[in-house]
Amino acid sequence: MAGPFDNPFGLSALSLPLREQRLKVLASNLANADTPGFQAQDFDFQRALRSAESARAGAPVATPSGGGLAATPTGPVAGPDFRRYISTREGGQGSLDGNTVSAETEHAAFGRAVLEYRASLTFFESRVRGLMTAITGQ
């Protein structure tokens, strides 16, 4: 049975850790803008979210015998799995020392990622607020 409490936080609960992971990868790029040989990386958020979503949808819902409450499938992918979605950034022009970080691109990407994190956070927060209203009734 699908009710409002089966999946109380929706997609935003899955996307928030992934957004954070992307911020981490972009912060690493900016930190290494002057390190010789460093290859700029990016985190494929779309793919990570899609697989997190399908993992959640496909997870068997454990129903205890005797008609008790169904356990909620646990949330997003665990830490080490993030590595699958990190890849070297395509295109761009490398510098003579083998560094492929373009400061402007990374700046723009980081600013955008911050905004996207904020957006996900706002959705998540409104879910929390809705639940609080449902629980307390005020």
Added chain:
Amino acid sequence: MSSLPIFDVAGSALAAQSVRLNTIASNLANADSVGSSPETAYRPIEPVFQTARVPGQPGMTGVDVVRVEPLDKPAIRRFEPGHPMADAEGYIYAPDVDPVAQMVNLISASRGYQANVEVINSARELALATLMIGR
């Protein structure tokens, strides 16, 4: 390692860039530190950066200054017999500091520093907003 590794990564970049700023300041300050032999003249220095893996965080890389290396630039021999540091033949040895290259390096280093300060500010803002969920 803290639970907020963005601060560690951006912090390592701040430390590395400030080492770089220090070496530039040292090079510019000693541009006229002459000696009476090629060995005693000042040698310009430069830091060597290297990526540093963050334990437990896949895809995150900080920066490490592995060493500060003297540049392979021999001192310039100049004929100045009146100079108090002049050797027996009247030569002094001046460091080969290129002020233009140093200034370009300075701009690059301070830009890199600024970028990472911005990363720290954004990350702090987001962390604070996340901590306020449900308030």
